[in-house]
Amino acid sequence: MRPLAVWLKPDTTHTSTTLEVLKQADLRPLVMSAVAALHTVKCRASPAAAGASESISCAGGIVGTPDDKLEKRAMAVLAVVTSSPEAVEGGHLVIARSLVAGARAAGHDAHLVLTPDCNFGHQVSSYVETWRTDVTRVAGRPVDQVISLRFPSYAVRHPRHVCWLNHTMREYYDLWPRFSRSLSARARLKETVKGAAIRTVDRWLLSHGVTEVVAQSPTIERRLMRDIGVKADVLLPPPPPRPYRCDGYGDYVFAVSRLTPLKRLDLLIRALALPAARTTRAVIAGDGESRPALQQLIATLGLSERVRMLGRISDEQMVDHYARCRAVCFTPIEEDYGFVTVEAFASRKGVVTCLDSGGPSDLVHDGDNGVVCEPTPEALAHGLARVMDDVRFAEQIGAAAATRAASMTWAAAVQRLVIV
Numbered sequence: 483m484r485p486l487a488v489w490l491k492p493d494t495t496h497t498s499t500t501l502e503v504l505k506q507a508d509l510r511p512l513v514m515s516a517v518a519a520l521h522t523v524k525c526r527a528s529p530a531a532a533g534a535s536e537s538i539s540c541a542g543g544i545v546g547t548p549d550d551k552l553e554k555r556a557m558a559v560l561a562v563v564t565s566s567p568e569a570v571e572g573g574h575l576v577i578a579r580s581l582v583a584g585a586r587a588a589g590h591d592a593h594l595v596l597t598p599d600c601n602f603g604h605q606v607s608s609y610v611e612t613w614r615t616d617v618t619r620v621a622g623r624p625v626d627q628v629i630s631l632r633f634p635s636y637a638v639r640h641p642r643h644v645c646w647l648n649h650t651m652r653e654y655y656d657l658w659p660r661f662s663r664s665l666s667a668r669a670r671l672k673e674t675v676k677g678a679a680i681r682t683v684d685r686w687l688l689s690h691g692v693t694e695v696v697a698q699s700p701t702i703e704r705r706l707m708r709d710i711g712v713k714a715d716v717l718l719p720p721p722p723p724r725p726y727r728c729d730g731y732g733d734y735v736f737a738v739s740r741l742t743p744l745k746r747l748d749l750l751i752r753a754l755a756l757p758a759a760r761t762t763r764a765v766i767a768g769d770g771e772s773r774p775a776l777q778q779l780i781a782t783l784g785l786s787e788r789v790r791m792l793g794r795i796s797d798e799q800m801v802d803h804y805a806r807c808r809a810v811c812f813t814p815i816e817e818d819y820g821f822v823t824v825e826a827f828a829s830r831k832g833v834v835t836c837l838d839s840g841g842p843s844d845l846v847h848d849g850d851n852g853v854v855c856e857p858t859p860e861a862l863a864h865g866l867a868r869v870m871d872d873v874r875f876a877e878q879i880g881a882a883a884a885t886r887a888a889s890m891t892w893a894a895a896v897q898r899l900v901i902v
Contacts, residue, residue: 584892728830736807741770804829827887832879
């Protein structure tokens with residue numbers, strides 16, 4: 483509460499000019515809502531008092547219905563909770579569905595619950611709606627435990643609540659420098675206040691509103707301690723349950739992800755234009771805002787004969803490319819975790835990544851189960867050459883990758899996360 487109170491206290495540290503800007507920016511409702519939410523948390527209001535309901539706005543809702551066979555052998559009723567914008571399919575939903583399936587396989591009666599993420603600019607509404615979401619019952623049965631994943635799903639209230647954190651709202655954390663550069667002075671001030679409010683709420687929720695925090699990668703663990711002083715254990719999500727296989731080590735590297743600036747596919751394309759990678763072919767799958775710019779870059783660098791962009795592909799097509807490629811290239815900027823790495827490992831393929839890639843560089847060890855490079859086109863070109871010029875090396879790192887993937891199971895994840 484104290485950090486938020488500082489923003490509201492009309493003392494001499496705030497100039498009249500700053501107060502006028504805050505007033506014009508209409509920030510007081512935002513901050514007051516955050517304070518009210520914190521006050522409600524502190525009072526530990528009941529779901530009924532908070533207006534909770536299983537009818538959730540902003541595309542929220544309960545997904546799945548009880549299975550008669552599962553109900554007969556259920557050990558616990560679990561609510562796996564994540565927040566998602568409408569019609570957006572992110573990695574956290576893959577994790578959530580995989581966890582539900584793994585929990586059911588272990589005999590639990592598990593259900594996926596979606597809480598609102600009402601898009602950028604409506605963060606307070608998302609937190610308040612999530613706070614009001616009733617997770618004490620699901621499919622007509624009392625919930626024994628909640629497992630939440632990402633912001634603001636960890637705002638739900640339950641006496642047995644493990645947060646298996648995928649990420650907080652990164653624009654107000656590690657991505658703030660990149661995010662704030664594009665803002666006007668007035669907008670930057672507004673977002674600075676909003677970020678302070680959200681970090682204060684997150685700190686309280688993750689310190690007092692949950693039973694335990696478990697990070698999905700060492701990268702996430704480090705961010706939590708650095709940014710809001712929250713300690714967490716680490717549990718890596720296993721590969722999603724798919725029919726992975728290895729059909730050999732073909733003549734191309736495979737890259738698959740959303741095509742956004744943070745995924746840094748342009749780094750791969752620029753590396754392919756350099757002499758060290760002149761014989762390397764690449765297949766890129768996925769869609770997103772960066773696709774036109776990437777297509778233009780491929781044409782400008784004269785790589786149309788060596789780089790194929792497939793667009794969005796099915797899971798079956800993705801597994802097929804994992805099976806046939808020489809290695810997988812995954813070079814994002816400070817990725818939270820990234821399923822691509824463990825999916826490649828499960829397909830007996832090494833991963834080429836960068837030192838600053840976050841989750842992938844937590845898993846990939848240079849020369850063991852992949853290649854780790856400096857985040858420059860020159861370094862990546864040489865890293866790609868290591869696997870493309872030596873098929874035996876690709877096979878060796880693939881074997882080590884498969885061993886690592888085999889050690890990660892959903893049964894073990896469920897055992898670690900279920901505390902009832």
